[in-house]
Amino acid sequence: MKHIDIKEIISSDKFIGQSVTVCGWVRTSRNSKSVAFIELNDGTSLKNIQIVVEKGDGEYKEPRVGMSLKVTGKIVEGRNNTKEINAVPSDITVLGDCPTDYPLQKKGHTLEFMRSMPHLRSRSNTFNAVWRVRSVLAAALHEYFQKNNYVYVNTPLITGSDCEGAGEMFQVTTIGYNTEYKSEDEYYENDFFGRKAGLSVSGQLEGEMAATAMGKIYTFGPSFRAENSNTPKHLAEFWHIEPEVAFAELDDVIEIAEDMLKYVIRKLLDTCPDEINFFDAHFEKGLKARLEELISHEFGRVTYTEAIKLLQESGENFVYPVEWGCDLQTEHERYISEKVFKKAVFVTDYPKEIKSFYMKQNPDGKTVAAVDLLVPGVGEIIGGSEREADYDKLIAAMNERNMNLELYSDYLDLRKYGSVPHGGFGLGFERLIMYTTGMANIRDVILFPRTVGSIR
Numbered sequence: 001m002k003h004i005d006i007k008e009i010i011s012s013d014k015f016i017g018q019s020v021t022v023c024g025w026v027r028t029s030r031n032s033k034s035v036a037f038i039e040l041n042d043g044t045s046l047k048n049i050q051i052v053v054e055k056g057d058g059e060y061k062e063p064r065v066g067m068s069l070k071v072t073g074k075i076v077e078g079r080n081n082t083k084e085i086n087a088v089p090s091d092i093t094v095l096g097d098c099p100t101d102y103p104l105q106k107k108g109h110t111l112e113f114m115r116s117m118p119h120l121r122s123r124s125n126t127f128n129a130v131w132r133v134r135s136v137l138a139a140a141l142h143e144y145f146q147k148n149n150y151v152y153v154n155t156p157l158i159t160g161s162d163c164e165g166a167g168e169m170f171q172v173t174t175i176g177y178n179t180e181y182k183s184e185d186e187y188y189e190n191d192f193f194g195r196k197a198g199l200s201v202s203g204q205l206e207g208e209m210a211a212t213a214m215g216k217i218y219t220f221g222p223s224f225r226a227e228n229s230n231t232p233k234h235l236a237e238f239w240h241i242e243p244e245v246a247f248a249e250l251d252d253v254i255e256i257a258e259d260m261l262k263y264v265i266r267k268l269l270d271t272c273p274d275e276i277n278f279f280d281a282h283f284e285k286g287l288k289a290r291l292e293e294l295i296s297h298e299f300g301r302v303t304y305t306e307a308i309k310l311l312q313e314s315g316e317n318f319v320y321p322v323e324w325g326c327d328l329q330t331e332h333e334r335y336i337s338e339k340v341f342k343k344a345v346f347v348t349d350y351p352k353e354i355k356s357f358y359m360k361q362n363p364d365g366k367t368v369a370a371v372d373l374l375v376p377g378v379g380e381i382i383g384g385s386e387r388e389a390d391y392d393k394l395i396a397a398m399n400e401r402n403m404n405l406e407l408y409s410d411y412l413d414l415r416k417y418g419s420v421p422h423g424g425f426g427l428g429f430e431r432l433i434m435y436t437t438g439m440a441n442i443r444d445v446i447l448f449p450r451t452v453g454s455i456r
């Protein structure tokens with residue numbers, strides 16, 4: 001490329017004295033009699049580069065905020081070890097004009113306002129920083145698994161079975177509204193796949209099939225949930241990291257989850273100091289210290305039954321009543337992690353009725369070897385379990401839930417042919433980003449959020 005990334009220029013001394021070309025969008029512009037200043041940002045860094053324009057006799061037309069420019073000039077050292085570009089008016093080419101109705105003309109817009117323009121909000125510091133954190137965390141997750149002998153597998157997005165069994169799938173069909181068919185069966189027989197299909201809520205079931213051959217696998221892709229949850233932490237389309245490990249029991253699953261999180265957060269702190277300082281200054285005071293603290297201590301651990309007791313004895317006035325057997329709501333999860341443990345905490349051994357059919361049944365007959373990881377500020381970011389490896393017990397659990405066993409015959413085969421103890425978990429990628437940036441709404445950590453009633 002003929003132009004150089006602004007990040008390269010500001011992070012090294014090697015360009016000083018050289019003539020270089022940069023491209024970017026105007027963040028601010030100041031003009032005085034003989035000299036003008038332009039702050040240019042090309043997205044490669046949170047930091048802008050300052051162009052100092054010696055106007056001389058040349059004709060100088062002050063650029064507007066939002067315009068895109070190409071500038072060629074000499075790199076010089078500015079104040080406080082910064083780099084600047086010295087240029088004259090003829091060194092500046094306008095690539096794209098930007099009229100005065102550009103919505104990001106001024107700074108300080110609310111996140112809600114920014115959400116109304118997902119196509120432009122990335123040009124702000126906040127979203128520049130979020131997307132970089134997202135990218136660095138994604139690379140760190142791959143790095144963690146690759147270093148530890150996991151195989152990256154891609155599980156299907158269109159599926160004929162509902163992994164979580166909770167009936168919250170988007171349907172995939174090529175037949176629109178139609179009254180021609182006499183029954184549901186007839187309708188689906190005529191549909192694209194010859195049976196009912198949907199967008200996968202999780203790659204776990206196929207992940208288990210790969211793990212019981214490759215030993216350790218992980219997926220990293222989108223999952224879809226048609227839940228009617230209009231909350232700050234639910235998306236209809238979210239990115240899901242799902243490791244699955246053969247010969248692993250619940251304690252191993254917990255150990256992997258903690259090790260993985262500590263690894264990727266350490267990597268983030270080392271790779272993105274500017275972004276973390278930015279979020280610390282503007283979104284969550286103390287964020288950096290909180291993340292440092294998280295990775296230097298062991299996570300907490302409590303059983304569901306103990307957690308219920310803690311909640312009942314808390315004296316708090318929860319909106320959702322607490323009794324053994326209830327699903328933990330965000331308010332309960334946050335109380336446990338923020339007030340009781342004041343750190344990340346694994347909650348284990350949930351009642352079997354509120355968890356999925358595939359979870360290993362505990363000897364008490366009431367609970368399953370499930371685990372959720374709760375973190376302060378967000379609540380649940382990981383959900384996982386040891387899987388039921390016993391063929392008969394799995395069939396019994398599926399029958400209790402009136403599931404159609406035919407749809408799961410491949411999955412059941414795993415328990416017939418060389419079954420092994422195994423387990424895994426799902427990490428919601430956007431929830432991890434919320435936790436590591438202090439962003440309070442999941443809509444602000446994904447490029448184009450899809451939520452109930454909203455798509456663009």
Ligand code: 4AD
Binds near residue numbers: 203
């Ligand atoms: O707890 P969940 O539903 O677990 C599963 O899907 C398992 N099959 C995972 C496994 O064991 N392989 O989802 C896992 C995580 C949650 O902890 C949460 O972080 C995220 O996925 N998640 C969502 N994130 C954003 N929007 C939603 N609607 C989400 N639903 C789940």
